[in-house]
Amino acid sequence: MSDGFTPPADFTTRPTLTGTFGMAASTHWIATGVAQAMLERGGNAFDAVVAGGFALHLVEPHLNGPGGDLVGIFATADAPVTPRVLMGQGPAPAGATIEHFRSEGLDLVPGAGGLAAAIPGAVDAWLLLLRDHGRMPLADVLSPTIEYARTGVPLSASAAATLGRVAGLFRDHWPSSAELWLPDGAMPADGDVVRYHAYARLLEGLVDAAAPAADRAVAIDAARAFWAETVGREAAAFLATPHRHSDGADHAAVIRASDVTAFRASFEEAVTVRFRGRTVAKAGVWTQGPALLEALAVLDGLPDEKLDPSRPEGAHTIVETLKLALADRDAFFGDGVDASVLLTPPYVSARRDQIGAEASRAWRPGAPAGVRGFHPPLVIGDQTDEDDSLGVGEPTVAPTGQTRGDTCHIDVVDRWGNIVAVTPSGGWLQSSPTIPALGFCLGTRLQMTWLDGAAPSALRPGARPRTTLTPTLVLTDDSAMAIGTPGGDQQDQWQLPALLRMLVGGYTPQQAIDAPALHTTAFIDSFWPRTWTPAGVVVERRIGVDVIDGLRARGHDVAVSGDWSLGRLCAVGVDRRTGRLWAAANPRGMLGYAAGR
Known part of the structure; x- marks a missing residue:
């Protein structure tokens, strides 16, 4: 357990399953x-x-x-372990x-x-x-x-x-x-x-x-x-x-x-970054996956205490990092685009330096090698302090996580x-x-897609729309973890706190999935009608008054959602040295379960 992290709760809603035969987890x-x-x-x-x-x-x-x-x-089980x-x-x-x-x-x-x-x-x-x-x-x-x-x-x-x-x-x-x-x-x-x-x-x-x-x-x-x-x-x-x-x-x-x-359909090479000694693998920029990689690369250069989502400074740092990465997503990602510069050390370092002590209210994509990306229209969306309204997401996920439709996941x-x-x-x-x-x-x-030919994700016959679907693998030489969640634009945002809690904070998988979640709404929504909420943050109520007040004191517009409303994470893993397998699943909504032996 990192000294810089809040200890996990004394209980979980269910155990992290362990065994040696096989494990499955889904929504x-x-x-x-x-x-x-x-x-x-x-x-x-x-x-x-x-x-x-x-x-x-x-x-x-x-x-x-x-x-x-x-x-x-x-x-696959073949060595060397290669994500696909x-x-x-x-x-x-x-x-x-x-x-x-x-x-x-x-x-x-x-x-x-x-x-x-x-x-x-x-x-x-x-x-x-x-x-x-x-x-x-x-x-x-x-x-x-x-x-x-x-x-x-x-x-x-x-x-x-x-x-x-x-x-x-x-x-x-x-x-x-x-x-x-x-x-x-x-x-x-x-x-x-x-x-x-x-x-x-x-x-x-x-x-x-x-x-x-x-x-x-x-x-x-x-x-x-x-x-x-x-x-x-x-x-x-x-x-x-x-x-x-x-x-x-x-x-x-x-x-x-x-x-x-x-x-x-086809198989492709994964895009990867190193984070705290592990390889994190995602699909390419025809998805939003590399935005999580950019966020992890930025956070990897910061001390542990700034990565804890359960503390005001950590929540602020994570939110501001996500805003930068998602702005780059909206400016540069699209089918057939080479956005590898966004994961290079000089660019990542420059983005890290842009994290301030106060909440940014601007949409701030970077300019790698002086190149300005696409600037979508910034249509302001609605978000109240206690936002339990239904909004737009995948296909209609409210800013607070309530849904009329969404996605699913299986590991x-x-x-x-x-x-x-x-x-x-x-x-x-x-x-x-x-x-x-x-x-x-x-x-x-x-x-x-955009009806604007200048956009990297413009509507073009034969081009893939830049999807929000974004499962993750985390690999070492002798272990592997698969994780993902529904949630439209929030998918990587909900995975990030869970990954930080597991990889830095020492939480068990079920502890990390159960822990209170948060995300920003300060990005260009991928779904019709494609709005943007400057400085918007959504948190589960049980994240605590200290975090909520701390975010507001830093200038964030915080919407407080239900205690168990954000994310539907599932995860499985293997320790190849011992043959030990594990699985964990989200209790929110009471439909997701893990099974195995």
């Missing part, structure tokens, strides 16, 4: 159970995470869906041009509706990971989800609440969504069983497409082709009819079958030392109208 207990079942049947971490990932489509349909996207990061990225973020369709969106009378990409759909990438990415790193047949991995889709799963309270908020939209404008989610016009309630017959048929089609091939890789590729052809055909045909979008107007989607069939580690973290998202049931033949909708990830 929903059913997905965790499905993943652990694959391990028990002899599968490895990749079989397990794929099985759990498909289950998440059913159990958290307001947080992710088959028509969405994902980012994963993993390391699973790229499941589809790009903009060929018809998604700035000129077309402007001709539709738009200044921003809408936050809901098929016009905002990127090419769906999640399912192809899951299948690619299974093909290259799993060992089980596709039919076995999909069998739990097919069974749940046929027999039904209980609707969570948060999913039911989401349906309550969008019921009017469904009834008035999206009848196909009303037919699926409001059967006979009735509003489903917490615990009601929901069945997904169309999606079950589609998954059975994948299994049938794979069945004739004796070679496992060929079989899975046949399933991938069936998926792309079917989804592309049905989505393009259905969404070509104009329908209501979040700007209040009706638009037709531009996605075509050829967009979907041309997409392939798995196995007895051989394979470890993987995946953050699936998009295709939320409230994203766009349900496609009847598929039983799900497409996502709205294009809302993260």
